[in-house]
Amino acid sequence: MAGLAALAIAYVLSQFYRSFMAVLTPSLIAELGATKAQLSFASGAWFIAFAAAQFAIGVWLDRYGPKRTASVLLAVGGGGGAMLFAMATEPWMVTAAMAFIGIGCAPVLMASVFIFARTYSPARLAILVSWLVGFGSFGNVIGASPLASAADAFGWRPVMVGLGCVTLMTAVAIQIFVRDPARHGDGSGDNGFAGYLELFSLRVLWPILPLVAFNYAAAAGIRGLWAGPYLSDVYGLDALAIGQVTLFMALAMVAGSFIYGPLDTFFGTRKWVAIVGNTLGLAALVFIALNPVTTVTATTAILVVIGITGGSYGLLMAHGRAFLPPHLTGRGVTLLNFFSIGGVGVMQFATGGVVTASTVPEDPSAAYAALFWFYAIMLAISLLIYLAARDAKPEKPAKEISG
Numbered sequence: 001m002a003g004l005a006a007l008a009i010a011y012v013l014s015q016f017y018r019s020f021m022a023v024l025t026p027s028l029i030a031e032l033g034a035t036k037a038q039l040s041f042a043s044g045a046w047f048i049a050f051a052a053a054q055f056a057i058g059v060w061l062d063r064y065g066p067k068r069t070a071s072v073l074l075a076v077g078g079g080g081g082a083m084l085f086a087m088a089t090e091p092w093m094v095t096a097a098m099a100f101i102g103i104g105c106a107p108v109l110m111a112s113v114f115i116f117a118r119t120y121s122p123a124r125l126a127i128l129v130s131w132l133v134g135f136g137s138f139g140n141v142i143g144a145s146p147l148a149s150a151a152d153a154f155g156w157r158p159v160m161v162g163l164g165c166v167t168l169m170t171a172v173a174i175q176i177f178v179r180d181p182a183r184h185g186d187g188s189g190d191n192g193f194a195g196y197l198e199l200f201s202l203r204v205l206w207p208i209l210p211l212v213a214f215n216y217a218a219a220a221g222i223r224g225l226w227a228g229p230y231l232s233d234v235y236g237l238d239a240l241a242i243g244q245v246t247l248f249m250a251l252a253m254v255a256g257s258f259i260y261g262p263l264d265t266f267f268g269t270r271k272w273v274a275i276v277g278n279t280l281g282l283a284a285l286v287f288i289a290l291n292p293v294t295t296v297t298a299t300t301a302i303l304v305v306i307g308i309t310g311g312s313y314g315l316l317m318a319h320g321r322a323f324l325p326p327h328l329t330g331r332g333v334t335l336l337n338f339f340s341i342g343g344v345g346v347m348q349f350a351t352g353g354v355v356t357a358s359t360v361p362e363d364p365s366a367a368y369a370a371l372f373w374f375y376a377i378m379l380a381i382s383l384l385i386y387l388a389a390r391d392a393k394p395e396k397p398a399k400e401i402s403g
Helices: 002-017 021-032 036-064 066-086 091-119 122-136 138-142 145-154 156-177 192-200 209-214 217-235 239-260 263-267 271-290 296-309 313-321 326-358 365-386
Strands: none
Touching (some): 002 066, 002 091, 002 156, 021 036, 021 091, 021 145, 021 217, 021 239, 036 192, 036 217, 066 091, 066 156, 122 138, 122 239, 122 313, 138 145, 138 239, 145 239, 192 326, 209 217, 209 313, 209 326, 209 365, 217 239, 217 271, 217 296, 217 326, 217 365, 239 296, 239 313, 263 313, 271 296, 271 313, 271 365, 313 326, 326 365
């Protein structure tokens, strides 16, 4: 339990690091001279580095176990990256720091999922992962108004130094308390990166992967980056007010993960829970794309809906996990996570271009209408493809494996 608690705290940090820049955007623009496109690139660097690391992490989880994989990368990448961020004097340093932090955070959730998949019955995977994501999403909450208040009181650089220290201590706790689950076999069948070719040959996964890639992209992208510029440009909100609005969205993302968790068991289907939930999210995106300027209250409500409905990660992980061979558990869950985080990263890069190309000086809302339409179109396409997916109905919970 102590090991899972350490991993859960690490995941809170992971969620924080992927979303905190929305609150610091005004300070980074003013102090470092960074542009919105540069900050979009920096935010995307976190997700791309995180996603690219998944392939090596999948092999290391199967080969070396979650303890060493998570503790070493979190200490070097997460702790070191936070310190580099605190010392940044140029926009490129922010980008480099975010890439390091992304690598450091990359194994945290997958180490937990790996332990869940090896220790608990498959029927419990969706709810365990969803609740872990829900708990971790409190990092989004910390990265909203609490971060804004701390940065206002102490400055963003000292705050980042403090976070780097907390990250290092968490990595040490993982090394001390996490216990690796028993391995399947003697490892003689470990074929390294070639295992991913076997996974890609599983056609049953193909229709699932696009929705894995884009179900979370809008919530993560808006909460983690675009909420700040949008609320500042369109409504004229300052950092503290932006922190308050993003706090509601962050709490909604927490709630969404907890809400999705038991629904597959309750309704007896994973596929249709994902379809209904993400269709509601699509409707919210279309609404805000059609109405980019309403009131702060109405906009906050829509962002809350996007946050709740974007929480189907755990459900989709369980859907894909149902089709993975046991000897490729580590690589399988990290492949799914690659698409999830990689989709967000690609969208962060792409949305920077969309906003820049759609900017109209006399109408700041035009760029954000285009942004929301872009998110809506990509989610709609992935939902259409997902309709062809084979359902993986949850089995009745079995007794967990001891250990």
